[in-house]
Amino acid sequence: xxxxxxxxxxxxxxxxxxxxxxxxxxxxxxxxxxxxxxxxxxxxxxxxxxxxxxxxxxxxxxxxxxxxxxxxxxxxxxxxxxxxxxxxxxxxxxxxxxxxxxxxxxxxxxxxxxxxxxxxxxxxxxxxxxxxxxxxxxxxxxxxxxxxxxxxxxxxxxxxxxxxxxxxxxxxxxxxxxxxxxxxxxxxxxxxxxxxxxxxxxxxxxxxxxxxxxxxxxxxxxxxxxxxxxxxxxxxxxxxxxxxxxxxxxxxxxxxxxxxxxxxxxxxxxxxxxxxxxxxxxxx
Amino acid sequence: xxxxxxxxxxxxxxxxxxxxxxxxxxxxxxxxxxxxxxxxxxxxxxxxxxxxxxxxxxxxxxxxxxxxxxxxxxxxxxxxxxxxxxxxxxxxxxxxxxxxxxxxxxxxxxxxxxxxxxxxxxxxxxxxxxxxxxxxxxxxxxxxxxxxxxxxxxxxxxxxxxxxxxxxxxxxxxxxxxxxxxxxxxxxxxxxxxxxxxxxxxxxxxxxxxxxxxxxxxxxxxxxxxxxxxxxxxxxxxxxxxxxxxxxxxxxxxxxxxxxxxxxxxxxxxxxxxxx
Numbered sequence: 412x413x414x415x416x417x418x419x420x421x422x423x424x425x426x427x428x429x430x431x432x433x434x435x436x437x438x439x440x441x442x443x444x445x446x447x448x449x450x451x452x453x454x455x456x457x458x459x460x461x462x463x464x465x466x467x468x469x470x471x472x473x474x475x476x477x478x479x480x481x482x483x484x485x486x487x488x489x490x491x492x493x494x495x496x497x498x499x500x501x502x503x504x505x506x507x508x509x510x511x512x513x514x515x516x517x518x519x520x521x522x523x524x525x526x527x528x529x530x531x532x533x534x535x536x537x538x539x540x541x542x543x544x545x546x547x548x549x550x551x552x553x554x555x556x557x558x559x560x561x562x563x564x565x566x567x568x569x570x571x572x573x574x575x576x577x578x579x580x581x582x583x584x585x586x587x588x589x590x591x592x593x594x595x596x597x598x599x600x601x602x603x604x605x606x607x608x609x610x611x612x613x614x615x616x617x618x619x620x621x622x623x624x625x626x627x628x629x630x631x632x633x634x635x636x637x638x639x640x641x642x643x644x645x646x647x648x649x650x651x652x653x654x655x656x657x658x659x660x661x662x663x664x665x666x667x668x669x670x671x672x673x674x675x676x677x678x679x680x681x682x683x684x685x686x687x688x689x690x691x692x693x694x695x
Numbered sequence: 696x697x698x699x700x701x702x703x704x705x706x707x708x709x710x711x712x713x714x715x716x717x718x719x720x721x722x723x724x725x726x727x728x729x730x731x732x733x734x735x736x737x738x739x740x741x742x743x744x745x746x747x748x749x750x751x752x753x754x755x756x757x758x759x760x761x762x763x764x765x766x767x768x769x770x771x772x773x774x775x776x777x778x779x780x781x782x783x784x785x786x787x788x789x790x791x792x793x794x795x796x797x798x799x800x801x802x803x804x805x806x807x808x809x810x811x812x813x814x815x816x817x818x819x820x821x822x823x824x825x826x827x828x829x830x831x832x833x834x835x836x837x838x839x840x841x842x843x844x845x846x847x848x849x850x851x852x853x854x855x856x857x858x859x860x861x862x863x864x865x866x867x868x869x870x871x872x873x874x875x876x877x878x879x880x881x882x883x884x885x886x887x888x889x890x891x892x893x894x895x896x897x898x899x900x901x902x903x904x905x906x907x908x909x910x911x912x913x914x915x916x917x918x919x920x921x922x923x924x925x926x927x928x929x930x931x932x933x934x935x936x937x938x939x940x941x942x943x944x945x946x947x948x949x950x951x952x953x954x955x956x957x958x959x960x961x962x963x964x965x966x967x968x969x970x971x
Contacts (some may be wrong), residue, residue: 586793589765592783594814594863604813608800691799692845 444677470658478662485663491648495667498644501557502629505564509621512565513572520573521580521602534574542567542628546635560632567624572617579613580606612688619680623672630668710777711738712899713762713867718771719924720754720761731757732925734771737918739867742897746914746933748904750957754925755903759871762901763789775866785814788860792872794852797844797859803831804840807859814863830862831855833892850881857889861898868900874909886912887938907953911936911946919956928956 439445455475461467462474469477485491519526542563549559583606591605607614633646643651649664688694715738720731731754739745747755760766762773764783773780775787788810790796797806807827808820817823831840834854844852853873860868874882886909893900904910910917915934918927933949940946 584793584795586791586796587798589763589783589789589791590796590798592765593763593785593787593789594810595783595785596813600813604809605798608798611800687800691843693799 470656473659473662477659478666481657481659482663482666485648485660491663491667494644494648495671498629498633498646499671501560501644502564502625505561505629506568506622506625508561509565509568509625510572510618512569513576513617513621516569516573517576517580518602520577521606527577530573530577534570537566538570538574540566542624543631543635546632560629563632564625564628567628568621571624572614572621575613575617575620576610579610579617582613583609612694615680615684615688619676622675622680626668626672712741712743712776713739713901714772714774715739715758715762716772716774718758718761718768718773720757720766721769722757722766730924732761732920735920735925735927736771737927737930739899739901741899744893744900744902744913744915744934746902746904746910746917747920748907748910748914748917748953749920749925750922751905753920753922755905755920756871758920758925759789759869759901759903762867763787763869785810785816785863786866787869788814788863788865790853790856790860790868790870790873792875794849794876796856797852799844802841802843803836803847803855804828806844806855807831807862810859810863816863826862830858833861833895834858834888848881850877850885853877853885854888857892861892861896864898866899868898870900870902872903872905875904875906882909883938889913890937907950907957908941910953911949912938912941917953919953921957929953 433441459475462469462472467474473481482491516526516530520530521527545563545566546559549562553559553562587605587609591601596604629644630646630649633644634650635646645664645667649661652658652660652664684694716736717734718736719733722729722731735754735758737745747758749755757766761768762775762780764780764787767781780787797803798809801809804824804827807830808817808823811817811823811826812820817826828840831837834857836851836854836858839847839851844855847855857870857873860870874885877885890913892898902910902913904913911933915932917929917931917933919929919931920926921928931949931953936943936946936949
């Protein structure tokens, strides 16, 4: 028979590591931006080293320095800013109309079965269809202007956003639905006060995907016929410079596309997520 | 049904608060039409802690959803204060088993004010805030007023749900196995707290559980249902039992009685089998 054991007084815990503040390196490494910036700087260094050490022909592949210089020059001594503004305004119009249409479509899809079927069928048909493939038709219908670009941008936003928003609505838990109805919510208030916030993670994902699709479509469409509308956008800037064999400026144009993409993702969407779905623990 | 004729302990009010009268409930799955309860009848009086007890598949949760108004009976009637129940409403507040019953985008306090404002109990924000704070204090969560639900433990989430339900001061509080997903220690504590809250305000509660022990501790009256489809087997008194009675002869006797009732069919089957 083994004896029973009782500990009357606990030994004093004597190690510094029960709760130790992290060193500044550990803390800095926990910051999202620091880690991502490190990756970016690493890529730049690799690029510069490759072009300098490999002695690459600048016409084919300019060094990072040359591309950065071209970007600086186009931004402040040329009309790149105007072109950015032009592209962004077209993009925002298309994006906004796309979101509005998606909201209407999803409302219909959640409120009736035929609406749901309509949405499912249409997304199955149109989502895989590249917006650029519609451009020839759009040019036929709307002419060689902004209207055509807006049309294809709407097409690229609408289906992606509708699909994920509708999925988000459908995956709201039965318990939350019952709670909403228990407290007397019906119709529109039920949708805005229960379904919409509960589906927000999916809606935000859809908006991010929609933004990326719209951006790509826009640049692609501008590459095709930016000049015809008088003041072309970013796509036209890239096309024009490649025609003139200004390869560094082509990279400058691509940089701009990337930088705007990163800025929107990290400043706009990231902040919305931090204030909503992360704070509420709906997404990690 | 001889025992159901006896009046409940204390002064029984003239008219029952909730009348369930020969109710048959059915629901459809993809392939089957399932009869959950068959001609169930009972009456709940004000300040009752009325427990629906039965094994899984006896339709007790379905019955509660029927009372809540999510499901219409195919036969029979359910009346609250004499008015027929047709749809969900804030006069019958549900507390669910699931931890996701709190709105994750609202803090503890906002979850309660959301209910108060939308359920029509309050029209101004200040009043709703005051009531919310009062009920948060009752469930001992003062320090967590402005915390979002995902930061709380399971037991704390259930307390918020109970506070939200009670703050509405509904005619009847409907609880669907609210402690089933908690660990044993927390469950025990929550049962005691629920009884303490009841001592405080004597609200009426309809409580679903599959645990015989929980039914005896929480309930003042127990409706025992048979499995698949649920039919009434008995209606028993248990108002005299609490946690400190768990070891008593009374408690053991009631538990045994219910146990035998629920498993009578199975015992007969075992006796009939050659190995029995």
